[in-house]
Amino acid sequence: MSELLAPPVPVVADPFHTPEREELQATARRFVEDRVLPVADELDKVKGEIPRSLLDEMGGLGYFGITIPREDGGLGLGAFEYCMIAEELARGWMSVGSIIARAQGAGTGVDDPGRRAELLRRSAAGTWIGAIALSEPDAGSDLAAVATRAVREGDEFVITGRKRWIGNAKAADFLQVLVRTADPEPGERRSAGLATLVVEKERDSFPEGLTGSPIDKIGYHGFVTWDLEFDGVRVPAANLLGEQGFSDAQKWLNVARVHTAARAVGLARGAVEDCIVYLQQREQFEHPIADFQAVRFRLATMAARVEQARSFYQHVAHRLDQGEPCEREAAMVKLLATEMAAEVTGEGIQLHGGNGYTTEHRVERYWRDARLTTIFEGTSEIQQKIVADRLLPRSPLG
Numbered sequence: 001m002s003e004l005l006a007p008p009v010p011v012v013a014d015p016f017h018t019p020e021r022e023e024l025q026a027t028a029r030r031f032v033e034d035r036v037l038p039v040a041d042e043l044d045k046v047k048g049e050i051p052r053s054l055l056d057e058m059g060g061l062g063y064f065g066i067t068i069p070r071e072d073g074g075l076g077l078g079a080f081e082y083c084m085i086a087e088e089l090a091r092g093w094m095s096v097g098s099i100i101a102r103a104q105g106a107g108t109g110v111d112d113p114g115r116r117a118e119l120l121r122r123s124a125a126g127t128w129i130g131a132i133a134l135s136e137p138d139a140g141s142d143l144a145a146v147a148t149r150a151v152r153e154g155d156e157f158v159i160t161g162r163k164r165w166i167g168n169a170k171a172a173d174f175l176q177v178l179v180r181t182a183d184p185e186p187g188e189r190r191s192a193g194l195a196t197l198v199v200e201k202e203r204d205s206f207p208e209g210l211t212g213s214p215i216d217k218i219g220y221h222g223f224v225t226w227d228l229e230f231d232g233v234r235v236p237a238a239n240l241l242g243e244q245g246f247s248d249a250q251k252w253l254n255v256a257r258v259h260t261a262a263r264a265v266g267l268a269r270g271a272v273e274d275c276i277v278y279l280q281q282r283e284q285f286e287h288p289i290a291d292f293q294a295v296r297f298r299l300a301t302m303a304a305r306v307e308q309a310r311s312f313y314q315h316v317a318h319r320l321d322q323g324e325p326c327e328r329e330a331a332m333v334k335l336l337a338t339e340m341a342a343e344v345t346g347e348g349i350q351l352h353g354g355n356g357y358t359t360e361h362r363v364e365r366y367w368r369d370a371r372l373t374t375i376f377e378g379t380s381e382i383q384q385k386i387v388a389d390r391l392l393p394r395s396p397l398g
Helices: 017-044 052-061 078-094 092-101 113-126 247-281 294-323 327-357 363-373 382-388
Strands: 131-134 150-155 156-167 174-180 196-202 212-216 225-236 240-242
Touching: 017 052, 017 078, 017 092, 078 113, 078 156, 078 240, 078 247, 078 294, 092 131, 092 247, 131 156, 131 382, 150 225, 156 174, 156 212, 196 225, 247 294, 247 327, 247 363, 294 327, 327 363, 327 382
Parallel strands: 131 174
Antiparallel strands: 150 156, 156 225, 174 196, 196 240, 212 225
8 A cells, every 4th residue: 555645734824824823733733633632532432521630731831821811821812813722622622622711711800800810810820710601401592591590698699590501510610600680671681680600619519509410411521511500509799790691691602603613623624634544544345445536525525614614713713803793703604614514524424434433433523522513602593593683684583
């Protein structure tokens, strides 16, 4: 057999290329190859959690503070670099590309300047990693339906209610919880009265009044996802992050959706790169299956779709860094990139044949994780609604 042709290495091209971005990308790629992939190959099969040692290494590389200003201990970079690094990390294990979103200054927006500065530095160092508690059993896509209640009692809020789909909840240093502090007045939007509270906690335990049940998932391993029950959890009133909970959540979701698009590209890219190697190695009918035109054309289309989605997410991330809200564009790229990833990773399994339907190859992991990207951070149907509502008059359900 002739020497195998290696998969092409994606690079940041003009007009977005800078030497600093090139070095960041190369460093992340080496980290994934040397550290993330071996851990993922071992632990994903047994639904293991990301080791604390790996998180510490990520903290040392600055990945928890990519978007935090340098004066607060972060890298002082933007959404573009955040998403670029997330693509590289997700190419190894999606949960590693995801855990960085649970820092980046989350849970630090308290009023006290000294406390805020302390938390920002901890966030950047990876010692203030949280869990974002938005969804509930009856409030997922419809966040305005959040019913978890926070009642003010003196200098504290008392939280009662239930949250669902909370990744990393027990291992986290804090929970950022969307709560209802008041009911909407007549004529107000349903989202009125929502606010965000930070529940500080010890790692690997729940505070008094909070219990949780793990949710058994088919993929997205690396951290545990929880169903949480709040029964009188007390939080200092100083941990209120603001009383614009719904609008703050929506703003956060714009960046989160581009981040999800980047993770989806990383997963699909992993499938394409692995297929390039496998198709050259696997022989049938006395030929590597890479020689068959039907297989070659299928791979070509997969690769083209990955490149297309990468260019789109980089464009939107750049515009976010220019200060544009990009709500429509964030929804568009999340929709297209995640649907692409689900299909491309499925094609990857098909090109691997029966071997793709085993845990002996990574492509099945990429496929399981890619399927989730079409659901979290707003389903594909929600992204379609966001886009349509900005192109047409809003429907009566608006």
